[in-house]
Amino acid sequence: MSSVLAVNNLRHRYGAVEALAGVSLSIQEGEFVALLGPNGAGKTTLVRSIVGLIKPTSGTVTVAGGDPAKAIVRRRLGVVQQDVGFPRTLTVAEVVEGAAARAGGDPATAQRALDEMGLDEVRKRRASDLSGGQQQRLQLAMGLVGDPALLVLDEPTVGLDVSARRAFWLTLAERRRGGTGILLTTHIVEEAAAVADRVVVLDGGRVVAEGTPDELRRLLPGRRISARTRVPVEAIRAVDDVVSASAEADRMVITAIHAEPVVRVLLDLDRDLRDLEVATPSLDEVLSELTTDRERVAA
């Protein structure tokens, strides 16, 4: 399996601001990587460096074995960007067929992308007249034509309804099986966790964590336990494994290193215990924990 993206020690400055402070990242053929991080983490700068829109201050980016600053290499990329509006004067079919031709792909790939994104019935309409969700699907169709080696998707599901989202993920799954590597940035963390092989967390222009979604969840120790109970909070706080406990509305919410001893105590003390829930930390919580320190400093 060969690499479709290799980012090595990438740095980029905007005047005095260091947007990227030495980022390294790689994606293999058929691998799906989600790039997460708070606003200002450097995601957009990283994506723009990868797709050749900006020249980094130092470091290297290699896409499908070449430099994305070169137009011929950029044709191996499929890209969905944020904040793109279509010209008032081109139809849906003209936009996608043009994208296919520019990518050097078979014209049949344009029809395939239109079908995959459910746009064939609006192919003769002006692209700018489509609804927001349809325009997002049109961008996705443009990204898919030409069978790219790497798909870079910047918030691609914004504005999509449930069925369009499902169709999109199914299409991506099929493209992955064909060897396309995928880099996704999104704010919908659990969606990323559901589809990505690997998650990279960026903060302050640095990679602060990297791993499978499960590996990242394990970075935040403990379990979240909640239940409706009459047991006093103080009694729970006295249990060895408990990190914190609080009463919230009519429920007690407990964070513990291990769940089992705490659950045993709860059941011993309260035979009427109801609605007991034990959960591992969500990726959202992990992300929040990993990036909170910098936000505190910034504040």
Next chain:
Amino acid sequence: MTGQMMKLEVRDELLAMRREPATLFFSVLMPVLFFAMFIGLFGPEGATDASIIAPYGTFAVLAVVMLSPGIGLADARDRGWLRVKRVSGIPLSMTLLAKVIAAVPYAVAVLLAITVVAVFVGGMTVDVGTLLRVFVVLVLGAMPFALFSLAVGALAGTTASAAILNAILMPMVILSGLWFPHEIMPEWVVSIGEFMPTYHLAQLAMVQVEGGAWLGHLAVLGLTAVVGATVAALTYRSARP
């Protein structure tokens, strides 16, 4: 591959102009209507040759070549469409060149239209060779102005670009005597007008009809092209994609 991409870029630009009624109206129809009005009001002033169309034709060609590429570029930037093109592997130079090339058929169309008006309303006699030379001079001579247009479009938004380009074009047109002849203008207007590259473009077109010295006019247009290319290169480098 490069040829096919260029063809696509030009096709998109031609479609953009053809399907945008406002562009057609302001770039083609309005200059022709104004010309018909001027010639109807003031007549051809004794002339029956292509000198009837040379000054006004200069304005008509510049209205297309100087407004459309810059405003189109600003619109593509505002929409994020320029980013899409750059990411898809289209060199920026190709996108810009396509905008200029696409303006050429419209410039020729507007020249043909005012020629028809000049023949039927102004009584102009047609000398195909002379007309052809005037057309070639005006269309090629307008190219340096397209560079300024693109420079403005690379820096300003769509609305601002339209305003700025009109604010540059209209005073140059009036000072150069393209709407009203220098003979009826105050001396100071004529003095300033002779510094305008637009004046020299019109004079170079007149030389094709009436003969006379042409090197000086060509030198001014050459200098305009050099300055335009420099400004454009500096602007594109600093413009956001």
